Amino acid sequence: RTAVVLFTRDLRVHDNPALAAACANADRVVPLFVLDPKLAGLSPNRLRFLHQSLADLRATLRDRGGDLVLRTGDPVAETMKVAGEVGATMLGMAADVTAYARRRERRLTAECERERISLRLFPGVTIVDPGVLRPGGGGPAYKVFSPYHRAWQSATWRDEVATPRRITVPDGVAAGGMPAIGAGESPDAAGGGETEGRRRLGTWLNHLDPYPDLHDDLPADGTSRLSAYLRFGCVSPLALANAARQRNAEAYVRQLCWRDFYYQVVLTFPKISTDAYRPNADDTWRADPEALKHWQDGQTGVPIVDAGMRQLRAEGWMHNRARLITAAFLTKHLGVDWRPGLAWFFRWLIDGDVPNNSGNWQWVAGTGNDTRPYRRFNPIRQAQRFDPDGVYVRRYVPELKSVEGAAVHQPWRLPADIRRGLDYPGPLESHRDEAVWLRP
Ligand code: FAD
Structure with a gap:
């Protein structure tokens, strides 16, 4: 056979x-x-x-x-x-x-x-098959994360399967040439493959303990960076979750649950990358190609936003906290439609996939089924909290290297002569919020 x-x-x-x-x-x-x-x-x-x-x-x-x-x-x-x-x-x-x-x-x-x-x-x-867990109140999928997480945690996970030792391919099948590996667009991108993914997984398991404290800390870079390996299945999400569970790393396992959550959303809402999940949630967006271009280029004049956008280009990956801040800036500050933002992420992210990218964009934009559609992110407060000394910003925005400490987050507040010496734009105007954080 x-x-x-x-x-x-x-x-x-x-x-x-x-x-x-x-x-x-x-x-x-x-x-x-x-x-x-x-x-x-x-x-x-x-x-x-x-x-x-x-x-x-x-x-x-x-x-x-x-x-x-x-x-x-x-x-x-x-x-x-x-x-x-x-x-x-x-x-x-x-x-x-x-x-x-x-x-x-x-x-x-x-x-x-x-x-x-x-x-x-x-x-x-995924870890738990999408479509297996059904909400108590009926319906084909969970719309809200917390009840899904509860059901997911107590669900029985399948057993991991053994790795085949020998594989016999029938005679006479042409293997076909391997495509030439292109350069990609990001100079500091991670390399693909199961071997590399397993190596990183092994290293990561020794660094799990501080995850609850460090996963939002932008300069610490304390997350697993396994997302691209999960995206291409170089690492089994189940094997990763089992290994994390054995180490009682529930905070990390919970993040893996978010991934499963968005997969089961897509099963019932396949148009998630083009249409708002919550009906009538897409009525008020602006098109602003110029502001969009500044955002894409990491030239908004808001350092924490620009640092994230430049990390994306350099590495084909962006820290989750920075993804939240940059996506909120585009939608809630500039008032620009979430879909061009999603498309930009989808072009650059190595872990870019439809369920996670769309689900998260809709969560930030408030068009998803999440219970807090009017959530706001004040980029300066976020920067002060998650990059308190400005280390992350200076890592990705070299124009601001000479500005010490947290002052780097608000260059518009620097003395005029210092500001003039920086080759860095002033902040883009807000189209949504009061943007009180912009006032000098
Ligand atoms: P860790 O913190 O180590 O988390 C472990 C794993 O859990 C991740 O690899 C990922 O598979 C999963 N995970 C963590 N957070 C989330 C989340 N919020 N939603 C879904 N899964 C999560 N993730 C993608 O894999 N692909 C995307 O295209 C994608 N687009 C995003 C777009 C926006 C606007 C935002 C806010 C988040 C997006 N994320 C996406 C989720 C998250 O940012 C990344 O999964 C995470 O940053 C990957 O880094 P890590 O592996 O070090 O994460």
Whole structure:
């Protein structure tokens, strides 16, 4: 019996239910990845990380006697072509929630029925399967995090699956050339792959203890930075959560629950990246291309905002606290629509994915189903609290390197002669709030 395993966002051999089941139930297994040219242009940073992850996966599979078969084109057509060539009777893949993924699943289901191939969808992208937990009051998904978190904590998680030791690929299947790894756009971006992800996970587990105190501390950089590895499935979210639970790191496990939460939201609300989740919440946005450009370039004149936006460009990643501050600045201070902000993040973030990016943008913009739609973020108070000595700002905004301590957060309050010596713009005007924090 021959099985095809279609890898998508589960680029790993450890705790990979689709791969483990294929190896247990078939004599020959074809690990397959199909590069969809339609997705290639979305984000050079993510494309680079993907290609690195594929190269790593191929090397790991080869170490186990197997290979990673690569094709380029429409994922459904290419998968069915490979399945036909090898006479596969089984096709396995991880279930996923986005509109793109579900369309792919539906098309594969129809094709497999026609070709009498048994298609099985496996867990693995999240910790608890989206759609399994149902709110007590009815409805297909939880709209609010806290009750979801309670249900999630007491849910039974699946067992981790064993890593296959040997993989036998049928003779005569062309492996296909590995795509050249591009430069991406961010010079300081993290490198992709399961090997690197597992290495970082190992290091991180020794740094979990101070997480509750440090995760909001901007200069400390005290978060796991595992998000991109979770995004591409180089690290199993379940294995990570189990390891954190063993160390009683509940605050960290709770963050992983946010990820699952947004996945189950997307299952019932697939248009989350274009439409407000809360009805009629999108009535009042402005279009302001000039202000948007200042924000994108990290030239708003508000140092904490500019530091975050520049970290995004430099690293393809931004600290969560800075994501909150920058997203709130665009929507609540400039009054600009959340969707261009979301699109900008989606281009640069290596961890950029539809459920988390859209869910969080809507949370900040107040268009989501969260219970506090009128939440405000005063960027200066945020800066003083989470970057009290200005270390984070000076790290990413070199024009302000000479300004010491917390004074760096409000350059407009510096004496005029010092201010004139800084090659740094004045703050953008507010279109929403009173912006009392701007007054000298
Ligand atoms: P850690 O603090 O180490 O957290 C561990 C993991 O928990 C993260 O890797 C992530 O998988 C999950 N997590 C933590 N916070 C959140 C959260 N608020 N929502 C969902 N999952 C969370 N995260 C993405 O993975 N992709 C995105 O596209 C994305 N876009 C965002 C956009 C905005 C406007 C905001 C405010 C947040 C966004 N986040 C996104 C959530 C969060 O900022 C990142 O997951 C986190 O900064 C990643 O860094 P880390 O791995 O060091 O996090």
